[in-house]
Amino acid sequence: MKKVPFYFIACVLILLQLEQLNSQVLTSIQNAICIFLILTLGISHGAVDHLLYNAQEKVRLSKFVIFYLIAAFVNTMIWFVSLDLALLLFLCISAYHFGQSQFIEYSFRRNLYSNILYFSWGAWIIVGLVLFNQTEIEIAINQQFITMAILNHIMYYGLHYFIFFGLITVCLFTLKFARLQLSFHGLLLEIVQLALIFIAFSLFSTLLGFTLYFIILHSFRVLNQEFHYLWKTLNLKNLFQFIRLLMPFTMLALFGLVVILLTWMYFDLNISLPLLALILISNITLPHSYVMDGFYHSRFRNLSKIE
Template sequence: MFKIVQYGLACMTGVIFLAFNLSTELINSICLVLILLFGIPHGGVDHLIHASTTPDTNVLKYIVKYLLIAGGYILWWLIDPSKALFIFIILSAYHFGQEFIADMRIKGQNVILNLIWGSVILVGPMIFSYQEIAVYLQIIIPNLPDEIGPMTKYTIPIISILLAIGSVFWLRRQKLTAGRIYQIGLFLCVIILSHILLPFIPAFTIYFILFHSTNAFKHQFSWLKEKKDNYHFGKFIIDLLGFSLLAILGILGLIWILKPESQATLVTYFFILTSLITLPHAITLDQFYRFRNTLKIGKAITESSK
């Protein structure tokens, strides 16, 4: 039922963007608001996730470390934006791929597999839509070219898709059910079609909110419910609110201070500020997925030995 709702909302949102002749500025504004309200909060319980996977953890120390990592990253953006952008893309691709592999209940933590699917989700679409997003990237890296050759534009996305399809055949060793393979294929179709039919930002927003964030919410809630007594969805929402509101207000406050002179600058600043919390969030979730996977493997070994 959850997947039906996900794909149904994704299709409905895509149709709305296509059906209404909205300006690019309005579409981008809607997308930023949606990411702010429904995407940013999926990192709101990082401190609880960390505490549940790390014995004798100090939550205050974790929060200070979280903020220091974010602060260090903004210095990197100021000193060397091209390298900071490269790290952000690779880190995000790995993070997106890792969440997808976890959601498909594929055993093990394979860095290459995570990057392959992260490339399908993020790197390939960015290359395919390079001419569109170059407007934003050139604000921080002025010497970037306005466009790339058609060979690069199509070759890299196609290679990433072929690698992803090939990985499904490799994963059949894990005895993936027909239903799971169907879900993987359907997800691949949604990603491809959304970026063919829609501009990059609305297509990415559909993925980020309706797939990545909602899957993360599901994984986090299920985990915390398993680890905490009498834990329920209402408590989960309350736990999310505190740090989510701080993150949202922090991003809005910094944008107000920076005073972007155009919407393109606003979009660029928004994603840079989002990257500041993406780095510590991705580190936390990497630890979470690895820890959860280790527990599952341990349980499987124990059950098989009985």
Template sequence: MNKINYYHSLIFFNFCILLSAFEFLRNNNLLILCLFLILSLGISHGALDHIKGKKILKILNYKSTSTFYILYICIGASIILLWLLFSSILLLIFLLVASYHFGKEDSEFINDKSNSDLIYFFKGSLIITAPLLFHKTKTLDIFINLNFDISQSLFISNEFLYIFIVISFFANVIISLNKQLDIKSLLLMDFLSILLLNYFLNPILAFTIYFCFLHSIRHSFKLSNELNKKNFIKGFKEFLIKAIPLTILTAVLFLISLFFLNKYYFLDNAISKVIFIGLASLTFPHILLEYFLEKNETQRN
């Protein structure tokens, strides 16, 4: 499995170098393309949450799967409601949680329980700090569109951002300690890929490429391996079959939301809101599910 992840990172690293060469990509957001990629590749990696939910229900001796669906939907809907009421606070929490989530899930294949959650947070924080460093104005404009104005904050000063990026680098070093050269190289390539994307591309496009082609695909590989540990190809095919229904359903809900938001906002602003508010509503229940499942499996072992 580590070999697959290594070659995936190698391909992604070269893909990022290739993308950085196109001036058209450097000068455009391509928001419609970003939305399409997130609705297809991006959200698909969470499309098996219902299967994980059934595992938790089984552990807790609940027979009704409707309990999981109701709770999952309620958490997602609550996030949207809270965003409408307390957008600044919720976006801040989302950025912090997302940093941990990206750092943790992008490193899960290493299977090292000794690293603290703080290490994963610092590793994943690069996704937030890199666009702020390289495209501060555009990133702040995205935040303002989401009712989150941090333009006067000391935390977005270049000095602070450089420090955070250095810490993120050392978090990768710590994770790779006593690991094989392939893993060390993989983490370094991922780190450089994210920097390349955010240096050359606009923030939303850079995030989309990372989210869809690195984060989502890596997690999909993990799920495929869990579905069939003996044959990865068969596991991946099974993953695709199981993921398609919920991916389509979620994509439809995103598009319906976009339709209504576009009545009140320009299309670009509406797409930004759908992407980030939608991802927040999916990320929180997804992370909670992963946390409870991991906690229960750890206790059982």
């Protein structure tokens, strides 16, 4: 077992015990910690995208920033044109990105089957999150007066999608393991991890369940991959140097977030806060997923196995 799944198991077990308290104060503290972690570790895992992009193609920083801004602008436009289309795009790309980061260390050959596996694994996770927190999500949607047909559709057919993506993932994953003769032990570990993710989604609040997955299993994993790549290419000497690399764009993103929030409050924009948050998150996610896809494709397989 690697460190990341162990941290995940440890956190889930400790939080399961804490959950017995069922206290409002504890829930508020947990929510605050979750938001803090998403804003720091979550954002920072995409803060060295410009350096990762250089792995596939050398570009000037200014050019890269312009690419990021244009992508964010186009994405925002899609949100204004059609909420459903934008949400579908966001969910699909996130699903692929989640699955890709989960399995990339197995060095599967890049082909249609791998791509379907990445997508179905991520989609399984996202549908699971919605399915196991249906009531909570429904209340939140009703409170914010957001109407998104896609979300309603996923919630209505949640179980069907859950079984569908689950079957595809299990079949493709088992086939991959058999074909590449990977250890049975690795397969079992993946199953345990998945089971724990769904247990966390089902027993914890939506925010806590998602944070546990997103921060520990996704962001930590990606940060680890980034650290190992930059450690070799930039000759980093310690973790502090890596944190220094993460800082500028993390701070810039947080600053941008504050400016947008202040604008939203000051001008009393006709958009709900959860929707605004969703648009902002998707603006970061889409270009990040694109950069990571290129990074994984061009460089990752050449690196030694990540511990």
